Amino acid sequence: DAGVIQSPRHEVTEMGQEVTLRCKPISGHDYLFWYRQTMMRGLELLIYFNNNVPIDDSGMPEDRFSAKMPNASFSTLKIQPSEPRDSAVYFCASSLKGQHSPLHFGNGTRLTVT
Amino acid sequence: GENVEQHPSTLSVQEGDSAVIKCTYSDSASNYFPWYKQELGKRPQLIIDIRSNVGEKKDQRIAVTLNKTAKHFSLHITETQPEDSAVYFCAASNGGSQGNLIFGKGTKLSVKP
Numbered sequence: 001d002a003g004v005i006q007s008p009r010h011e012v013t014e015m016g017q018e019v020t021l022r023c024k025p026i027s028g029h030d031y032l033f034w035y036r037q038t039m040m041r042g043l044e045l046l047i048y049f050n051n052n053v054p055i056d057d058s059g060m061p062e063d064r065f066s067a068k069m070p071n072a073s074f075s076t077l078k079i080q081p082s083e084p085r086d087s088a089v090y091f092c093a094s095s096l097k098g099q100h101s102p103l104h105f106g107n108g109t110r111l112t113v114t
Numbered sequence: 115g116e117n118v119e120q121h122p123s124t125l126s127v128q129e130g131d132s133a134v135i136k137c138t139y140s141d142s143a144s145n146y147f148p149w150y151k152q153e154l155g156k157r158p159q160l161i162i163d164i165r166s167n168v169g170e171k172k173d174q175r176i177a178v179t180l181n182k183t184a185k186h187f188s189l190h191i192t193e194t195q196p197e198d199s200a201v202y203f204c205a206a207s208n209g210g211s212q213g214n215l216i217f218g219k220g221t222k223l224s225v226k227p
Binding site for chain 1: 146148150156157158159160163203207214215217218219220
Protein backbone atom coordinates (compact mmCIF):
# COMPACT_ATOMS: atom_id res chain seq x y z
CA ASP A 1 0.00 0.00 0.00
CA ALA A 2 1.22 3.51 -0.79
CA GLY A 3 0.15 4.81 2.58
CA VAL A 4 -2.01 7.87 3.20
CA ILE A 5 -1.82 10.20 0.23
CA GLN A 6 -2.36 13.92 0.55
CA SER A 7 -2.45 16.65 -2.04
CA PRO A 8 -1.22 19.22 -2.65
CA ARG A 9 2.08 19.11 -0.71
CA HIS A 10 2.26 22.89 -0.66
CA GLU A 11 -0.41 25.50 -1.12
CA VAL A 12 0.12 29.25 -1.20
CA THR A 13 -2.96 31.41 -1.46
CA GLU A 14 -4.16 34.89 -0.73
CA MET A 15 -6.41 35.79 2.14
CA GLY A 16 -10.06 35.32 1.24
CA GLN A 17 -9.50 32.55 -1.26
CA GLU A 18 -10.97 29.07 -0.94
CA VAL A 19 -8.55 26.24 -0.19
CA THR A 20 -9.26 22.54 -0.62
CA LEU A 21 -7.00 19.87 0.79
CA ARG A 22 -7.35 16.25 -0.28
CA CYS A 23 -6.67 12.90 1.33
CA LYS A 24 -6.78 9.25 0.33
CA PRO A 25 -6.61 6.92 3.35
CA ILE A 26 -5.06 3.47 3.46
CA SER A 27 -7.43 0.94 1.97
CA GLY A 28 -9.34 -0.91 4.67
CA HIS A 29 -8.87 1.73 7.34
CA ASP A 30 -12.26 2.73 8.71
CA TYR A 31 -11.11 5.88 10.48
CA LEU A 32 -9.85 9.10 8.93
CA PHE A 33 -8.51 12.09 10.83
CA TRP A 34 -7.60 15.65 9.94
CA TYR A 35 -4.94 17.32 12.11
CA ARG A 36 -3.42 20.78 12.05
CA GLN A 37 0.15 21.36 13.20
CA THR A 38 1.60 24.72 14.24
CA MET A 39 4.56 25.67 16.41
CA MET A 40 2.31 27.39 18.91
CA ARG A 41 -0.45 24.81 19.26
CA GLY A 42 1.25 21.57 18.25
CA LEU A 43 -0.86 18.78 16.74
CA GLU A 44 -4.58 19.51 16.97
CA LEU A 45 -7.36 17.17 15.91
CA LEU A 46 -9.81 19.01 13.70
CA ILE A 47 -12.29 16.27 12.79
CA TYR A 48 -12.49 12.54 12.36
CA PHE A 49 -14.67 10.13 10.40
CA ASN A 50 -15.68 6.54 11.01
CA ASN A 51 -16.96 4.67 7.97
CA ASN A 52 -17.29 8.00 6.13
CA VAL A 53 -19.46 9.53 8.87
CA PRO A 54 -18.17 12.56 10.79
CA ILE A 55 -17.95 11.58 14.46
CA ASP A 56 -16.34 14.54 16.19
CA ASP A 57 -15.84 17.95 14.62
CA SER A 58 -15.36 19.85 17.87
CA GLY A 59 -11.82 20.74 16.85
CA MET A 60 -12.86 22.58 13.71
CA PRO A 61 -11.88 26.19 14.44
CA GLU A 62 -14.93 27.90 13.00
CA ASP A 63 -17.51 27.81 10.24
CA ARG A 64 -14.90 28.66 7.65
CA PHE A 65 -13.66 25.07 7.94
CA SER A 66 -15.59 22.13 6.53
CA ALA A 67 -14.71 18.51 5.82
CA LYS A 68 -16.34 15.78 3.80
CA MET A 69 -15.80 12.11 3.15
CA PRO A 70 -17.99 11.11 0.19
CA ASN A 71 -16.57 7.58 0.07
CA ALA A 72 -14.12 5.30 1.84
CA SER A 73 -11.18 6.37 -0.30
CA PHE A 74 -11.43 10.15 -0.34
CA SER A 75 -11.80 13.09 1.99
CA THR A 76 -11.50 16.85 1.65
CA LEU A 77 -10.86 19.67 4.08
CA LYS A 78 -12.04 23.04 2.84
CA ILE A 79 -11.30 26.50 4.18
CA GLN A 80 -13.44 29.32 2.85
CA PRO A 81 -12.50 32.12 3.14
CA SER A 82 -8.90 31.51 4.16
CA GLU A 83 -7.06 33.79 6.60
CA PRO A 84 -3.33 34.22 7.40
CA ARG A 85 -3.82 32.52 10.79
CA ASP A 86 -4.83 29.35 8.94
CA SER A 87 -1.22 28.95 7.80
CA ALA A 88 -0.06 25.58 9.12
CA VAL A 89 0.73 22.02 8.09
CA TYR A 90 -2.42 19.97 7.71
CA PHE A 91 -2.08 16.22 8.16
CA CYS A 92 -4.52 13.53 7.23
CA ALA A 93 -4.22 10.19 9.04
CA SER A 94 -6.06 6.89 8.95
CA SER A 95 -6.31 3.93 11.28
CA LEU A 96 -7.96 0.54 11.57
CA LYS A 97 -9.57 0.98 14.97
CA GLY A 98 -9.81 4.66 15.73
CA GLN A 99 -7.64 6.69 18.06
CA HIS A 100 -6.89 3.67 20.20
CA SER A 101 -4.75 2.16 17.47
CA PRO A 102 -1.76 3.36 15.42
CA LEU A 103 -2.35 6.38 13.24
CA HIS A 104 -0.81 6.41 9.78
CA PHE A 105 -0.12 9.97 8.71
CA GLY A 106 0.14 11.36 5.22
CA ASN A 107 3.00 13.65 4.25
CA GLY A 108 0.93 16.73 5.01
CA THR A 109 -0.04 19.88 3.15
CA ARG A 110 1.88 23.02 4.05
CA LEU A 111 -0.59 25.89 3.70
CA THR A 112 0.54 29.48 3.52
CA VAL A 113 -2.09 32.21 3.42
CA THR A 114 -0.73 35.67 2.59
CA GLY B 115 -10.99 16.64 28.96
CA GLU B 116 -7.53 15.13 28.74
CA ASN B 117 -4.44 17.29 29.05
CA VAL B 118 -0.95 16.02 28.23
CA GLU B 119 2.20 17.81 29.39
CA GLN B 120 5.55 16.87 27.86
CA HIS B 121 9.05 17.67 29.12
CA PRO B 122 11.61 18.76 28.19
CA SER B 123 10.77 20.77 25.09
CA THR B 124 14.35 20.40 23.84
CA LEU B 125 16.98 17.81 24.68
CA SER B 126 20.56 17.57 23.47
CA VAL B 127 22.68 14.48 24.09
CA GLN B 128 25.97 13.04 22.88
CA GLU B 129 25.88 10.06 20.57
CA GLY B 130 25.80 6.89 22.64
CA ASP B 131 24.15 8.51 25.66
CA SER B 132 20.60 7.79 26.78
CA ALA B 133 17.66 10.16 26.35
CA VAL B 134 14.53 10.30 28.47
CA ILE B 135 11.34 12.20 27.66
CA LYS B 136 8.52 12.44 30.19
CA CYS B 137 4.80 13.04 29.85
CA THR B 138 2.02 13.49 32.35
CA TYR B 139 -1.69 13.16 31.70
CA SER B 140 -4.75 14.31 33.58
CA ASP B 141 -7.52 11.83 32.76
CA SER B 142 -7.23 8.74 34.95
CA ALA B 143 -9.39 6.86 32.42
CA SER B 144 -6.70 7.15 29.74
CA ASN B 145 -5.47 3.73 28.74
CA TYR B 146 -3.55 4.08 25.48
CA PHE B 147 -0.22 5.91 25.23
CA PRO B 148 1.58 6.08 21.88
CA TRP B 149 4.81 7.83 20.97
CA TYR B 150 5.39 9.37 17.56
CA LYS B 151 8.64 10.49 15.94
CA GLN B 152 8.66 13.31 13.43
CA GLU B 153 11.79 14.05 11.46
CA LEU B 154 12.24 17.54 10.06
CA GLY B 155 9.75 18.21 7.27
CA LYS B 156 8.23 14.74 7.47
CA ARG B 157 5.14 13.09 8.88
CA PRO B 158 4.76 11.77 12.42
CA GLN B 159 5.35 8.03 12.64
CA LEU B 160 4.47 5.69 15.49
CA ILE B 161 7.57 4.25 17.17
CA ILE B 162 6.06 2.50 20.18
CA ASP B 163 2.85 2.40 22.18
CA ILE B 164 1.73 1.03 25.51
CA ARG B 165 -1.62 0.19 27.01
CA SER B 166 -2.50 0.59 30.65
CA ASN B 167 -2.47 -3.12 31.43
CA VAL B 168 1.34 -3.17 31.20
CA GLY B 169 3.97 -1.11 32.98
CA GLU B 170 6.81 -1.29 30.47
CA LYS B 171 7.41 -2.17 26.84
CA LYS B 172 10.69 -2.43 24.95
CA ASP B 173 11.62 -2.50 21.30
CA GLN B 174 15.36 -2.69 20.72
CA ARG B 175 16.83 0.65 21.89
CA ILE B 176 13.44 2.16 22.73
CA ALA B 177 11.39 1.57 25.85
CA VAL B 178 8.30 3.15 27.36
CA THR B 179 7.32 3.00 31.02
CA LEU B 180 3.92 3.80 32.50
CA ASN B 181 3.04 4.78 36.05
CA LYS B 182 -0.76 4.82 36.28
CA THR B 183 -0.81 5.94 39.89
CA ALA B 184 1.24 9.02 39.17
CA LYS B 185 -0.31 9.43 35.71
CA HIS B 186 2.95 9.72 33.86
CA PHE B 187 4.77 7.81 31.17
CA SER B 188 8.24 8.10 29.72
CA LEU B 189 10.18 7.29 26.56
CA HIS B 190 13.69 5.96 26.98
CA ILE B 191 16.16 5.80 24.10
CA THR B 192 19.46 4.06 24.78
CA GLU B 193 22.70 4.24 22.77
CA THR B 194 21.42 7.25 20.87
CA GLN B 195 22.48 7.76 17.26
CA PRO B 196 22.38 10.88 15.06
CA GLU B 197 19.41 9.44 13.18
CA ASP B 198 17.42 9.58 16.44
CA SER B 199 17.41 13.37 16.07
CA ALA B 200 13.78 14.39 15.60
CA VAL B 201 10.75 15.74 17.45
CA TYR B 202 9.06 13.17 19.65
CA PHE B 203 5.39 13.43 20.62
CA CYS B 204 3.63 11.57 23.37
CA ALA B 205 -0.14 11.15 23.39
CA ALA B 206 -2.90 9.77 25.57
CA SER B 207 -6.40 8.49 24.92
CA ASN B 208 -9.13 6.79 26.94
CA GLY B 209 -10.56 5.20 23.82
CA GLY B 210 -14.13 6.09 24.65
CA SER B 211 -16.62 7.91 22.43
CA GLN B 212 -15.27 11.18 23.75
CA GLY B 213 -11.73 9.88 24.10
CA ASN B 214 -9.82 11.79 21.50
CA LEU B 215 -6.08 11.20 21.28
CA ILE B 216 -4.41 14.22 22.84
CA PHE B 217 -0.82 14.99 21.91
CA GLY B 218 1.89 16.61 23.97
CA LYS B 219 3.68 19.65 22.54
CA GLY B 220 6.72 17.64 21.51
CA THR B 221 10.39 17.29 22.45
CA LYS B 222 13.09 18.21 19.99
CA LEU B 223 15.91 15.70 20.47
CA SER B 224 19.34 16.49 19.05
CA VAL B 225 22.00 13.79 19.09
CA LYS B 226 25.47 15.20 18.58
CA PRO B 227 28.06 12.97 16.91
